[in-house]
Amino acid sequence: MALSKGQSKGRYRVTINDLSRELGLTKGTVSRALNGYDDISESTRTRVARAAERMGYRPLAQAQAIRTGMARALGLVLNAGPDNTHKPFLTDFLDGISRAASEEGWSLSIATALDEQDEVATIARLVAEHKVDGFILPRTRVSDPRIDLLRDLEVPFVLYGRTGDTEGCAWHDISGEDAMRDAVLRLHGLGHVRIGFVNGDSGFNYAPLRRDGYLAGLAEAGLPHDPDLVRSGAITPQQGMARGAELLDLPNPPTAIVCALDRAALGVYRAAEARGLRIGRDLSVIAYDGIPEAATATPPLTTFAVDTRAAGARLAKLLFARIRGADLNHLREVVPAHLIARGSDGPPPNTEPGPARNTGPTPPTQKGET
Amino acid sequence: MALSKGQSKGRYRVTINDLSRELGLTKGTVSRALNGYDDISESTRTRVARAAERMGYRPLAQAQAIRTGMARALGLVLNAGPDNTHKPFLTDFLDGISRAASEEGWSLSIATALDEQDEVATIARLVAEHKVDGFILPRTRVSDPRIDLLRDLEVPFVLYGRTGDTEGCAWHDISGEDAMRDAVLRLHGLGHVRIGFVNGDSGFNYAPLRRDGYLAGLAEAGLPHDPDLVRSGAITPQQGMARGAELLDLPNPPTAIVCALDRAALGVYRAAEARGLRIGRDLSVIAYDGIPEAATATPPLTTFAVDTRAAGARLAKLLFARIRGADLNHLREVVPAHLIARGSDGPPPNTEPGPARNTGPTPPTQKGET
DNA sequence: CCTGTTGCCGAAACCGGTTTCGGAGCCGAA
DNA sequence: TTCGGCTCCGAAACCGGTTTCGGCAACAGG
Structure with missing residues (x-):
């Protein structure tokens, strides 16, 4: 068991040659045994596998690569x-x-x-x-x-x-589209009827999907689609704040905003605060991603989290x-994304507290923290 | 120039064999020419190099690896x-x-x-x-x-x-230590005499270094070292807020706080806001890192940015x-880190506006944005 | 002219694997 | 007994490079 090649210190790899020598087989046979060729008897296959395990043999990926063409x-x-x-x-x-x-x-x-x-x-x-x-x-x-x-x-x-x-x-x-739809349904279930949408970068494929989900949610809730309530291009808090401001400054502003991205939602927070609106009471927000900042925002953001x-x-x-x-x-x-219900959504303002309207399929309401 | 090996579509690598065939040399010679062996004449060396360039030869790293032992x-x-x-x-x-x-x-x-x-x-x-x-x-x-x-x-x-x-x-x-020292000197130049320090995770090597820098700055400015003004363990905004609160609630609180991390500084912002202190006027903050959020905070954070x-x-x-x-x-x-002077630092409150004290070496005051 | 260097390249081994090919043994059937 | 087929393994080529070794030519010195 002496080092065959003196690569300085204790560095020594056991090669297929070491294995074959130990087993009394040719290296070709050992290779086929290890790679599951069917012209190797079951007995020697296990014998080889056991020896490889015992000696700690790990094939050198680079060597395999040059013959097989796979870099692994x-x-x-x-x-x-x-x-x-x-x-x-x-x-x-x-x-x-x-x-x-x-x-x-x-x-x-x-x-x-x-x-x-x-x-x-x-x-x-x-x-x-x-x-x-x-x-x-x-x-x-x-x-x-x-x-x-x-x-x-x-x-x-x-x-x-x-x-x-x-x-x-x-x-x-x-499924960003399902998340957006569920967000709309959840908000509708809380009593909202004017629900805005702030989308992300339309160059990416997720954007039209999430928009479709938002529209599907409106349709499913029997809510009309007001194009004024839909904005896009918000991937930073700054952009989110701008789009949120546009929505909130509308003559007939939404009471809830669904955001395609958590970061945009944090911008909407700022737009709302600047107008004296309390998130979760005067304005409901639901977003998507599950970034850590969402959990520590005030109030904590209700969002659909993804397990990256x-x-x-x-x-x-x-x-x-x-x-x-x-x-x-x-x-x-x-x-599906996973809903984390927190404090940024609630019933719309100016609503008599009473039994929430029951609208079709009840939106998912799992509770949890990241 | 026909494909010698039919790896499905247009996929074809030119190998050292192709090169040697084209040149009428053995592949050993080509290899030595390419690798700068000194037993190759200057003329063939350039001839080989030119042909390799022309034919787009790129040695296969995996093949080189098995002989040289370098995975590249x-x-x-x-x-x-x-x-x-x-x-x-x-x-x-x-x-x-x-x-x-x-x-x-x-x-x-x-x-x-x-x-x-x-x-x-x-x-x-x-x-x-x-x-x-x-x-x-x-x-x-x-x-x-x-x-x-x-x-x-x-x-x-x-x-x-x-x-x-x-x-x-x-x-x-x-050099986090130089940055911390310069931050202290800059604040002292603005008139501050009680300067706090919020350090990061002491398990990492940067923490003691930045602390030393802070202390060096105090010493250089001729300021006393008050252990009460030094906190550590703040690597998140939450932790920064907690440490900042501790400092601000001191009987004799600092008028400026140096943070080892931008994220901690953003927490200090919140602690200050909660106490009705305006950052940049009632409390000065200088931090370190140069994260994007620092530029969009209100006020924008003065920080030492690193070019990662x-x-x-x-x-x-x-x-x-x-x-x-x-x-x-x-x-x-x-x-060195690069100072980005923004709006979070200024003269201490309750100070007659007048000519700033000139204290030894003037601190660097480069202006710039990320 | 002969010899000893030196410059320069070919030949071949080598690296650690994979894959093809052929054939030795063993089996059952004619 | 002989023949054919099947099982299983050895031998050797191969992949695309690197490195060692040896020797041929040209050249210089004696």
Whole structure:
């Protein structure tokens, strides 16, 4: 058991040669046994597996890569552009992916890009250099050049989000549309009839979906759709404050506002405070994301939270399946966001306290904290 | 120029064999020419380099890895634990590293861990699997088991931050101590004599350094050190609010507070507001980090900003140098933070407006926005 | 002219795996 | 007994690079 190669200190990997020597088999046989070829007897297969376990053998991914063409790495290209700087859940997201990847002995390789064009170029570079075997594409846009490229290159990928042309796409997504609809229904259940909506960036695919959800909620509640009550383009608190101000300064302002993003909702808070309105009493707000700041705002924000860590893990697993050639129809899933009822919503003002109207399906009212 | 290997579509890498065939040289010669061996004539060296450029040859990192033992990947293990979730600059940091890495044809491999013990285990796993050639260690602690491990394994690493036992350590760091000192001097220059300090998590190495900077500033200004004015453990706005409240409720409260973190300062804002104090007039605040929220707070926060993207890039370059065996003494650098003077600091209240006292070296007063 | 360097490149081993091919043994059937 | 087929493994090529070794030519010195 002496070190065969003197790489300075205690650094020594057990290779497939060590294993084969120990077992009295050729390395080809050992390799086939480990990789489940069916021309290996069950007895030697277990013998090899046991020895590999005992000796702590871990195949060198780089060596496997050169013959198989698989780098055993997942790729993630982050947009590090100026307007995308705020990513509250990035660490959780990475944790989900990384954990799922290392379970399979794969690694997570990340790169950054400054804009859409740079993103595409970076993806192309990683593919050309054979650095990764597939991509996770976060923040999908309605029309997304990254998807076109990967489709063209025939490189596996999965979307965090959906997209316009779903041809060849696998995805995991959170149902923002259901959340927005439930928010409207919940507010209607509390007695609100004028419910505004502040949407996010319409370039991203989630925006039309959440808008549809808001409209579906209105329709389901039997409420009219007043276009004046719908604003969009709010992804920062500042923008949220501006859009909120527009709504509140309307001749007939809403008594409740649904926001597509928590950060926008925090801006609406400020717009309301500036007008002497108390959130949760004079104005109800329900949003979406579940950022930590939402829990410590005054009042705490009622919001639909998403489990970004779980999303990352699911995406990694979907990508594995995709790389291994699974059927696309099994690789498309949309899961609901989780309502966290807090203090920013309540009955509309100027309403006699009484039995709340019962309107169709009762909105979900789970309680919980992050 | 026909595809020699039919990997589905247009996917085709030019290998060293293609190059050698084209040039009429053996691949060994081509390899040596490309890698700067001195037994290759200058003429063929340029001929090979030109052909490689023309044909777009990029060596396959995995193939190089198995012989050289270098994975050509930088490692970064992120702490994804519950209290470390807020990382405002992570994207910028990753961008800095990733960009510097890809310039050298290297990649950035990231993994996550939930606590200190998990971090060490994850690092050990990455080393054992030969996935990376070196590590960037963010958020160094005074006593840091990651450093002990890597020192023991003789694996190259660089610190973002400094540490207690600097033996074998290279680092890039921002001088938080100078920033804190300059903050005190700036406030003293404005006329303040009772200046409080709210520090961060004392487990991290930056905390004692910033505290020393605060004390150095007091000493340099000829101000007494009142232990009552020093608090620590504030890394969230909530904690900042609590520590700020303690200071403001003192019998003889400070007229200015220096915070080790912007987020804590935002909490101090709330503590001050709750007491009817106007920031920038009744209470001056200067902090450190340069988070986006600081710019949009009311009033905008005067703070010492750090360029996290540049730090990431520098760390990557230092790590390259370390891996290539450069002298440690050339791989230790501390750069200053950049003051962004905004509206949260001013002369102390109850002071006759008049010529400001001139106290020794005038504090730096650069103006600028992020 | 012969010899000893030196410059420069070819040949081949090597790294740690995977995959193809062929054949040795064992079995049952004719 | 012989033949065919099946099971299971060894041998060797292969992947795309790097590195060692040896030797051919040109050149300088004696």
